[in-house]
Each structure stands twice: as C-alpha cells, then as structure tokens.
Amino acid sequence: MSFELSSRPPGEDPQSILIYGSGDAAISMLALGFAQRGRPQFAWANCAGSTHELELRTRELLDVHAGVGRWDSVEPRQLEPQSVRPEAVDDLVEMGTDTSRSLLLNLLRLPPLLQELVSITPPLSDPVTIVLTRVDALPAGLARDTFGDPSLHDTLHRGRVTLVVTFHGTPALPLLEAFDRVFRIEEIRGKHWADSFVWSERDPAEIDLLLPQPLRDTWSGLNLNPSLLTR
Numbered sequence: 761m762s763f764e765l766s767s768r769p770p771g772e773d774p775q776s777i778l779i780y781g782s783g784d785a786a787i788s789m790l791a792l793g794f795a796q797r798g799r800p801q802f803a804w805a806n807c808a809g810s811t812h813e814l815e816l817r818t819r820e821l822l823d824v825h826a827g828v829g830r831w832d833s834v835e836p837r838q839l840e841p842q843s844v845r846p847e848a849v850d851d852l853v854e855m856g857t858d859t860s861r862s863l864l865l866n867l868l869r870l871p872p873l874l875q876e877l878v879s880i881t882p883p884l885s886d887p888v889t890i891v892l893t894r895v896d897a898l899p900a901g902l903a904r905d906t907f908g909d910p911s912l913h914d915t916l917h918r919g920r921v922t923l924v925v926t927f928h929g930t931p932a933l934p935l936l937e938a939f940d941r942v943f944r945i946e947e948i949r950g951k952h953w954a955d956s957f958v959w960s961e962r963d964p965a966e967i968d969l970l971l972p973q974p975l976r977d978t979w980s981g982l983n984l985n986p987s988l989l990t991r
Contacts, residue, residue: 783947808897908934
C-alpha cells in the first residue's frame with residue numbers, strides 16, 4: 761500500500777469531507793471539485809451500485825478524472841472494519857518504531873475497500889484522495905459505525921489520505937460529528953445544479969458559508985475548478 765508511515769504527514773493537511781442533502785448532481789459535483797483540487801486524479805467508489813445510479817453527467821466526469829481506479833458497485837462487507845492481531849505484524853516491523861507499528865496495525869484494520877483504493881493511488885510522496893458516493897445506500901448501522909469511527913479518519917489522515925463522502929438525506933449524528941468539514945446542499949428543482957444552496961455545518965475556515973448561498977457563488981471561494989461549473 762502507498763501509505764507513508766509517519767505520525768505527522770508532510771505537506772498539506774489531509775481532511776475528511778462530508779457532503780449531504782438533496783440533489784445528485786450538486787452533491788456529486790461538489791465532491792468532484794474537492795477531490796480534483798490540487799490533485800487531478802483520485803480513486804472513487806459508488807456505494808449504491810446499480811441500486812441508485814449516479815446522474816449520467818457527473819458519473820461520466822468521475823469516470824474521466826478518477827484515473828487511478830474506480831468501483832462501480834460496493835458490497836457492504838467491503839466496508840466492514842477488519843480484525844487484526846498485533847502479533848500478526850510483528851515480523852513486518854522488525855526495526856520499526858512504536859508509532860509506525862501502531863499505524864500499520866490501524867491501516868490493516870481499515871475496511872478492505874479503503875485498503876484497496878489507497879493501494880492503487882499515486883506514489884507515497886503524493887497526497888491521496890478517495891471519493892465514496894452514495895454512502896446512504898449502505899445499511900444504516902454499517903455507515904454509522906464505519907464512518908462515525910474517529911480512529912478510521914485519524915488513520916487515513918496519518919496516511920496522507922483525504923476522504924470525500926456523499927450522503928443523500930441526513931446522516932446519523934455520530935457520522936456527522938466524525939468529519940472535519942461538513943457541507944449541506946439543497947437543490948432547487950428545475951434549476952441548474954450550481955444554483956443549489958450550500959452551507960457549511962462544520963468548518964471553522966468557512967465563515968462565509970454559515971448561511972445558505974447558491975453553490976455557483978461560493979465555488980471560486982472554495983478554490984474549485986471553474987470549468988466544472990459549465991458541466
């Protein structure tokens with residue numbers, strides 16, 4: 761896997777970003793904007809599979825930009841945390857520090873899908889971005905327990921991984937509280953996706969987004985690719 765075993769990731773800080781609400785195109789395009797920012801390729805998986813297919817335009821864009829790998833369908837078992845005995849990694853970290861051994865153990869406890877997505881991303885000198893769409897299609901308890909676990913996010917951050925998750929509807933409180941940045945989107949039926957209203961529910965840096973604003977008006981302020989607004 762392309763994780764860097766260090767207690768403090770170099771370079772930009774990795775984040776966990778949750779985007780939820782209504783409007784498939786708006787939610788997916790904001791996720792794409794965050795994923796593409798600063799790294800043109802990323803890995804993504806659709807947790808709903810054929811049950812809730814993505815809107816065609818955003819699916820095509822995700823396919824184009826997610827050049828390092830994509831999963832069109834995800835089985836719930838692929839997002840179940842793994843059980844690992846500490847003794848199982850002793851031989852792998854013969855000269856490692858306690859910090860590197862602890863991180864390796866936590867990496868091996870990640871759900872299989874996250875391990876697989878990270879393993880195909882760019883070299884460990886580069887930050888990694890993973891996008892998971894339609895997490896709401898997973899069993900409610902699984903989504904809450906997996907993504908509401910602070911240790912999962914901490915492990916990804918230490919491995920220099922930014923996680924972007926989309927959720928249609930309203931997530932459970934433990935899931936909301938586990939993310940560094942939380943954005944809510946409400947679509948306006950009959951309008952372009954960029955006219956949907958967006959506001960920040962968790963992000964001290966986004967003071968200007970405490971109140972709902974049209975997504976197109978906030979796009980440049982979030983340093984997102986302006987060409988995506990024309991899609």
